[in-house]
Amino acid sequence: MGKITRAKAVIITIGDEILIGQTLDTNAAWLSSQLHQRGIEVLRMLTVSDEEEEMERAIRESLKVAGLVVCTGGLGPTRDDKTKEVLCKVSDEKLVFSQEVFDWISERKRQQGKEPNELHRRQSYMPTGFDYFRNNRGTAPGMLGEIDDSIIVSLPGVPYEMKELMTNQIIPVLLEKLPVEIAAVRTLLTAGVAESELAQELSDLEDNLPEGLSLAWLPGHTRVRIRLTSRGDDRQTVEQNLDECTVRVREILGDIVYGEGDDSLEEVVFELLKNKQLSLAVAESCTGGFIAHLITLVPGVSACFKGGVVAYSNEIKREILDVNEQTLKEHGAVSAETVREMLTGVCEKFGTDTGIAVSGIAGPDGGTPEKPVGTVWVAVGGVEKQHVEKLRLNLNRKLNIEKSGLLALNMLRLFLSRD
């Protein structure tokens, strides 16, 4: 068998539970990132039902456009598992009992103190003309065959079994058979600035990207991620181009970029606090504990984080956070003055160097013409130096809460890093 000339792939997920939206397909995303990292471009991902006709159509279509087709699912021992029958149909092979596969399965079952049964015997019929790969975490073997000038791989649907087979057994074979392009990817994370504004800042750079580099936008409510991809024939050039482009984007955007890859705002804030040996407490009204929750998702954060107060009523703002009654009366709970006093109060009560205080109207009710739903005041800093900002959000209650919380964390990040 020679090299396959087209290194483009299609991933096919087989299973009714995914098709009706009951189960989220995490296999396709995992497979895709594994292939992408190795320079194999995924053309499309496809989910079809357990019906033979649908599976057959999907596989035939995919073989026409891709040099690699990876299927997951439909390899179980029950009658609704039809993948092997379909593989036989599209490859003109037939199902034959494999003593070797039956021995694998029997050995596995006996290790668990069980005897193989009729269903395992049925599971040992394999399509002729395919290579089999032993499943070390379950009973369904992996399979790899060639049809015309494409490779087809079939893997079990259980993620834990599929991943082991793919990583240790299938990928090494694929890398030998497929012509792979060299690619490197980096994702820069920004917070607090809209995609359209960022895009304007980067429009010159985007218009003049060197050959092999591409830039993609991944917008969210609070964060916009910028993905840079570099491709080419030479690993060193590919990585150098990516590094240079990253530096240029970071130069243009400055501290709008808070991290890369999977970094979270709360982790970045924790790193800043740790480096500066500062402690933190939070005083939350409308965010209702969301900021504290984000912070406490970070392992080991107790080194800096003391805790906080959810002051959902004015009474609690007064009594636990020492906000002045006069301030609440004159300026209202949603005001610069109140969040300043909440911040001072929580830092003093919890004995911390820094804090975050938030008060706002998350909705759907509680808005007024002067202070509509989505008005949120944030104060960050300490007792002495404070930065206060007003946000105007227009999402639903849940997202207003989440966005306020993330923007408040981002404000603390900027306060700490610019300080």
Next chain:
Amino acid sequence: MGKITRAKAVIITIGDEILIGQTLDTNAAWLSSQLHQRGIEVLRMLTVSDEEEEMERAIRESLKVAGLVVCTGGLGPTRDDKTKEVLCKVSDEKLVFSQEVFDWISERKRQQGKEPNELHRRQSYMPTGFDYFRNNRGTAPGMLGEIDDSIIVSLPGVPYEMKELMTNQIIPVLLEKLPVEIAAVRTLLTAGVAESELAQELSDLEDNLPEGLSLAWLPGHTRVRIRLTSRGDDRQTVEQNLDECTVRVREILGDIVYGEGDDSLEEVVFELLKNKQLSLAVAESCTGGFIAHLITLVPGVSACFKGGVVAYSNEIKREILDVNEQTLKEHGAVSAETVREMLTGVCEKFGTDTGIAVSGIAGPDGGTPEKPVGTVWVAVGGVEKQHVEKLRLNLNRKLNIEKSGLLALNMLRLFLSRD
């Protein structure tokens, strides 16, 4: 325009970030379950890149097999958003500037205190021959058109925008145009009991379901959802069968069932508190604000919820919640005694009738042989009557936090409803 005769659908997700496995596609699963619940069968789900050629091929293929094609993504203002160009190609229409759409976008931007820019003008070009639907949560409108004898729908990829457009604007139009089978679906929600135990309780009922009724299990870490589907030719019979089955499941499971459909535990707890005119405060250590966050997601909850304390250090447990120094020394922060005192402390400080207190080890570090990671103590009730329980969890940090929080809320629910 008449009725479409084939009520089968294809869902197409457009976006490189999904295709390279960077982002998990939750839109397709959500759309699929929405269509499934309304009797529209989804034939396949398909993910393709932002490349025009790939999108065009996917749409053309799908139109051949389905009466409905729903696309998400590729409608943003940036250069890599090509969906509208492709829709024009496959429908032989052209892109024309729509003053109406530009006015929607401009109005939306001005509400945010911003002016529309060049990118928004670009986003206002729409394919002729399509109906547009105003996006109330973003700038990209939804679109619906007919090509040959199929309907094609194009929605933005941001889930929050997509869901609003689909639920309130697109689905009503689809139900008019597509031939749908009569189906009714109800989902019963349970918390705190494992799927295998629930399945044993319901095994008799499951074995003897009447014609047209089916039961599906949707397990999660804390909640198990039980979905009942009733199908038939006659609306009245379909609904009556569903009602009868619901009553039987509720009889068997009792107060393990906390609600239906989209009910949340926090809403149910709020209803109980409101009906009994009780106030609530929370004292959280390992859950770090997550419980307060869940509770404050409920609109209007300030009628009962006063707030809480995140006591992430022993110092704060002592000083803000009045936990005895001796208790912490003798029994440790993760103990029945400490959560009892935290509960009493927060109820007294916040002047509330009821409270929740949680202290535990979320991991990954901090465990000991006697108190391994995943040990969590919960107290619910008031100053006088308290219910205390120990949980032993074995998930990762994030999921240990979430599960502790939900189980603690469920304990308060049972405490209040059995009281």
